[in-house]
Amino acid sequence: MSNYNIETKCVQGGYTPGNGEPRQIPIIQSTTFKYATSEDMGKLFDLEASGYFYTRLQNPTNDSVAAKICEMEGGTAAMLTSSGQAASFYAVFNIASCGDHVVSSSTIYGGTYNLFAVTMKRMGIDFTFVSPDCSDEELEAAFRPNTKAVFGETIANPALTVLDIERFANAAHKHGVPLIIDNTFATPINCRPFEWGADIVTHSTTKYMDGHGAGVGGCIVDSGKFDWTKYPDKFPGLCTPDDSYHDVTYTERFGLEGAYITKATAQLMRDFGSIQSPQNAFLLNLGLESLHLRVRKHCENGLAVANFLKNDDRITWVTYPNLEGDKYYELAQKYLPNGSCGVVSFGIKGGRKAAESFMKNLKLAAIETHVADARTCCLHPASATHRQMNDEELAAAGVPADLVRFSCGIESADDLIADISQALDNI
Numbered sequence: 001m002s003n004y005n006i007e008t009k010c011v012q013g014g015y016t017p018g019n020g021e022p023r024q025i026p027i028i029q030s031t032t033f034k035y036a037t038s039e040d041m042g043k044l045f046d047l048e049a050s051g052y053f054y055t056r057l058q059n060p061t062n063d064s065v066a067a068k069i070c071e072m073e074g075g076t077a078a079m080l081t082s083s084g085q086a087a088s089f090y091a092v093f094n095i096a097s098c099g100d101h102v103v104s105s106s107t108i109y110g111g112t113y114n115l116f117a118v119t120m121k122r123m124g125i126d127f128t129f130v131s132p133d134c135s136d137e138e139l140e141a142a143f144r145p146n147t148k149a150v151f152g153e154t155i156a157n158p159a160l161t162v163l164d165i166e167r168f169a170n171a172a173h174k175h176g177v178p179l180i181i182d183n184t185f186a187t188p189i190n191c192r193p194f195e196w197g198a199d200i201v202t203h204s205t206t207k208y209m210d211g212h213g214a215g216v217g218g219c220i221v222d223s224g225k226f227d228w229t230k231y232p233d234k235f236p237g238l239c240t241p242d243d244s245y246h247d248v249t250y251t252e253r254f255g256l257e258g259a260y261i262t263k264a265t266a267q268l269m270r271d272f273g274s275i276q277s278p279q280n281a282f283l284l285n286l287g288l289e290s291l292h293l294r295v296r297k298h299c300e301n302g303l304a305v306a307n308f309l310k311n312d313d314r315i316t317w318v319t320y321p322n323l324e325g326d327k328y329y330e331l332a333q334k335y336l337p338n339g340s341c342g343v344v345s346f347g348i349k350g351g352r353k354a355a356e357s358f359m360k361n362l363k364l365a366a367i368e369t370h371v372a373d374a375r376t377c378c379l380h381p382a383s384a385t386h387r388q389m390n391d392e393e394l395a396a397a398g399v400p401a402d403l404v405r406f407s408c409g410i411e412s413a414d415d416l417i418a419d420i421s422q423a424l425d426n427i
């Protein structure tokens with residue numbers, strides 16, 4: 001599949017049926033797999049033969065869908081997880097443990113920020129958060145001798161900042177560590193971070209990839225390009241024998257292409273067990289089959305709504321990376337020339353009160369905490385997800401009290417604009 005275009009990979013990647021086999025990826029709804037002898041199974045446990053024995057570690061349905069996302073991102077190995085949160089946790093914890101340090105962009109998904117700043121901090125991993133717009137000197141100063149990775153989002157949810165992936169990759173590589181990119185909002189349709197030097201990509205497949213609000217899920221993809229063996233002291237988990245897994249040395253046995261994902265599967269999935277159910281993987285694959293068509297429409301609608309808002313005097317400000325004049329327009333032209341996403345943020349004249357009234361007036365757009373869905377959804381963080389904060393705290397968090405996050409679905413752009421317009425009229 002590697003020489004096909006992304007549209008073809010969306011539809012046919014990851015699974016090629018043999019003669020007389022099912023055309024659609026079969027749902028292997030089985031926890032376990034049968035073997036003729038204990039020796040046969042022993043080889044699987046020793047990672048000497050590849051095959052399935054227990055769905056907590058691997059399942060054929062999940063593997064086919066992970067292989068499709070791997071092809072779409074241009075990676076060498078991938079795994080599905082039960083959620084985007086699990087993907088972010090595994091991606092970092094696979095190479096950083098107690099006493100280590102990670103540099104992260106400060107504009108990341110709120111759930112990821114909490115995972116890093118609170119929960120992983122409790123596990124003994126320190127994070128330094130830097131603005132995606134920080135100077136080279138500030139970025140340089142964030143690194144420590146025990147830094148193990150750099151993390152950021154291609155397009156940040158909900159801030160809609162665009163990360164200069166090349167600049168962050170160069171800084172990470174200079175310090176002998178990989179760049180991990182959460183590519184959820186851009187999807188590989190609009191940006192493939194490996195082409196800009198990123199080493200590992202994560203996804204909340206719950207968003208555009210599933211796209212139909214049907215299943216929570218996540219994915220991790222490895223580019224296979226980061227050479228762990230150049231820094232064996234930094235990455236002992238990949239470069240020295242794993243005594244919890246028959247003394248296998250992942251880089252020796254599986255090469256740079258397979259070491260990182262095999263370790264995450266054999267250790268982290270074995271111990272934490274955040275698997276995606278095969279049923280959900282099947283639903284995710286249905287979403288992937290039309291991802292290239294849907295993302296185009298999400299972007300078309302996002303730009304149309306952003307342009308409408310920009311020219312409407314009831315609106316104080318609009319953020320959308322592909323909108324001319326946006327702070328991230330230049331970076332979007334470089335990394336997202338075909339479009340960014342369907343999410344637009346804006347402020348309404350009259351602040352918090354006006355935003356609350358606007359939300360009540362919407363007829364087509366539904367009030368949800370969800371984003372990146374086929375159906376348009378809308379959130380006023382100050383009265384929902386961030387309601388415990390006062391106006392000053394909200395402003396400091398980059399989520400001002402008047403901010404409305406509008407996630408354009410794939411309906412008619414004219415209908416979305418008409419809904420916004422009548423909701424503004426009736427404030």
Ligand SMILES: *Cc1c(COP(=O)(O)O)cnc(C)c1O
Pocket residue numbers: 083084085086088109111112153157182184185203204205206207216217218
């Ligand atoms: C939603 C989201 C996550 C978390 O994913 P879940 O599937 O909800 O666990 C991570 N990163 C980004 C950018 C997201 O939008």
